[in-house]
Amino acid sequence: MDVVDTIDSTLIPGWVPPELDTTRAHTARIYEYLLGGMHYFDVDREAAETALRHVPQAREILQENRAFLNxxxxxxxxSGITQFLDLGSGLPGTDNIGDTAREAHPQARIVFVDYDPMVAVHGRALVAxxxxxxxxxxxxxxxRPAEVLADPELRRVLDLKQPVAIxxxxxxxxxxxxxxxxxxxxEFLAAVPAGSALVVSHITDGGRPxxxxxAVRAWDQATSPMYMRSEKEIRDLxxxxxxxxxxxxxxxxxRPDxxxxxxxxEIWGLVGVGIKR
Ligand SMILES: C[S@@+](CC[C@H](N)C(=O)[O-])C[C@H]1O[C@@H](n2cnc3c(N)ncnc32)[C@H](O)[C@@H]1O
Structure with missing residues (x-):
């Protein structure tokens, strides 16, 4: 009998919602595979393995990405921010920012937004x-920021008159x-008051164009297109x-801890945190 260290999610009956496209790799699920999670399909694993062939340190990049976020x-x-709007959240796992924020503020409010239906299904079942x-x-x-910001669930949880970390x-x-x-x-920053924060992490070419x-070409073929940006373009955000x-x-x-x-x-990418004036 084979011994496996992760569960093949596709073998778990009943969890796959019918609206999920399991024939095409999705970024959130590639992340899940690379971070050692359980919710991915064969296409996601293949896309992740392709990315690893081009950028062998991809796993470490993602781990450092989550570590920065935390x-x-x-x-x-x-610093006193108690509301978080996590855009493109991916699957909120065990180290999701809600858990981290609540270590400081047990009443912290978090809204996870993603366009991958699997994130909504799992996020609602596990976190919300x-x-x-x-x-x-x-x-x-x-x-479509206006639609996101008008969402009734977002409005129920977040008070946009108080500072929010975007x-x-x-x-x-x-x-x-x-x-x-x-x-x-x-547009997102315009919807929140001064004192709100912007957290950005963005891939760069690591000086190896x-x-x-x-890697970008391989990723594009496997899933959605990815765009590198320069330091100036990232700063301008x-x-x-x-x-x-x-x-x-x-x-x-x-701010290493x-x-x-x-x-x-080798950990390609740039990050920053800004406070709205
Ligand atoms: C690379 S993952 C990052 C996940 C998480 N933020 C992290 O840092 O670990 C990018 C996420 O953004 C989501 N995403 C990409 N484009 C999006 C869009 N236009 N609207 C909403 N979510 C999007 C993907 O589905 C994916 O879950």
């Missing part, structure tokens, strides 16, 4: 059901230039905010 959430919660007063999962497309962690590199990610960020281009120390930096260098890994330059 440090940023802890930092903002300690546990604390429906303070948590909601919204299935929506962040490229979290876009590894989201914006899935937004095409012609869809104007800068305007999209600005040829390898990065191959923070227009209207004050970028807090240490600025726009690679993930492992953002332990020793910084020696290979931090």
């Amino acid at each position: 440090r940023a959430t802890r930092f903002l919660a300690a 059901a546990a604390d429906p007063t303070h948590t909601a999962v919204v299935e929506a497309d962040v490229r 979290v876009m962690n590894s989201l914006l590199h899935f937004i095409a230039p012609e869809e104007d990610p800068h305007a999209m960020v600005a 040829v390898q990065a281009e191959a 923070f227009t209207g905010t004050e970028i807090i120390q240490p600025g726009i930096v690679p993930r492992p260098l953002w 332990g020793e910084v890994r020696e290979d931090w330059q």
